[in-house]
Amino acid sequence: MDDARDVHPDGGGASIVSAMGFDFRIAAPPERWPDAHRPQYEDAPEYFRVTHKAMHALRAALAVTGVLDVDARLPSFPPWPPPQMSATRAGGVELAKDHGMTIEPPSTATEIETLEQWRRKRAQALETTSNDPQKVPAFKLGSNDGWRLSPDECALLATGLRAAIDERADALHAAIADAGSTMTRDASLAWLSSFAEYLALAAEHGGVVVS
Numbered sequence: 001m002d003d004a005r006d007v008h009p010d011g012g013g014a015s016i017v018s019a020m021g022f023d024f025r026i027a028a029p030p031e032r033w034p035d036a037h038r039p040q041y042e043d044a045p046e047y048f049r050v051t052h053k054a055m056h057a058l059r060a061a062l063a064v065t066g067v068l069d070v071d072a073r074l075p076s077f078p079p080w081p082p083p084q085m086s087a088t089r090a091g092g093v094e095l096a097k098d099h100g101m102t103i104e105p106p107s108t109a110t111e112i113e114t115l116e117q118w119r120r121k122r123a124q125a126l127e128t129t130s131n132d133p134q135k136v137p138a139f140k141l142g143s144n145d146g147w148r149l150s151p152d153e154c155a156l157l158a159t160g161l162r163a164a165i166d167e168r169a170d171a172l173h174a175a176i177a178d179a180g181s182t183m184t185r186d187a188s189l190a191w192l193s194s195f196a197e198y199l200a201l202a203a204e205h206g207g208v209v210v211s
Contacts, residue, residue, distance in 0.1 A: 022141075023210070024198070024210055025047055027061060027208060028043070030205055040198075057179040057188075058178060059138070061192055065164045067156050076125065077122060078117075117119055126145070126146050129153070133152075136149070136156055149207050151203045161195065162193075162196050165189055172192060
């Protein structure tokens with residue numbers, strides 16, 4: 001298997017069905033993809049998928065770049081449902097808002113505004129950045145909860161990976177191997193290079209959502 005698009009550090013081939021774990025999705029896909037873009041999945045060019053096991057290896061490699069802010073603190077998320085609303089009612093309000101479902105009694109203006117306020121605050125938390133403008137919070141790559149990697153953060157990660165591939169290739173491969181990868185040095189570097197290229201493209205198209 002010599003195509004970087006089809007290689008994972010856990011030794012498996014890429015499959016849009018089986019690659020469960022972390023989905024990276026370009027936030028604002030272009031109407032026309034650059035000719036140089038070689039997507040991991042032809043039918044989903046905006047995606048880059050990483051299995052849970054492979055994500056451990058990817059984080060280890062990114063740690064080598066020095067771009068991750070491992071000291072960044074998780075933001076506080078607003079509670080849902082709010083204290084004044086039961087879980088059943090909150091679920092109904094969401095379904096009515098998102099899918100036009102009829103609920104009884106109908107959602108009140110206050111309930112709808114409460115839902116919208118919660119979503120705005122959650123979205124803000126998911127965009128939390130590092131206090132160091134040259135780093136990316138490590139927690140954004142620690143779970144698939146919908147974190148937003150900004151265009152600047154994607155550029156930082158891409159630049160860091162490219163520099164490390166050029167200057168610290170052995171350290172990158174060692175980090176991936178220590179994380180459990182069975183890939184060869186060339187394969188691991190090709191995989192990281194494909195991710196760097198993806199991030200560089202994402203930096204030009206709204207960043208990435210990690211889900």
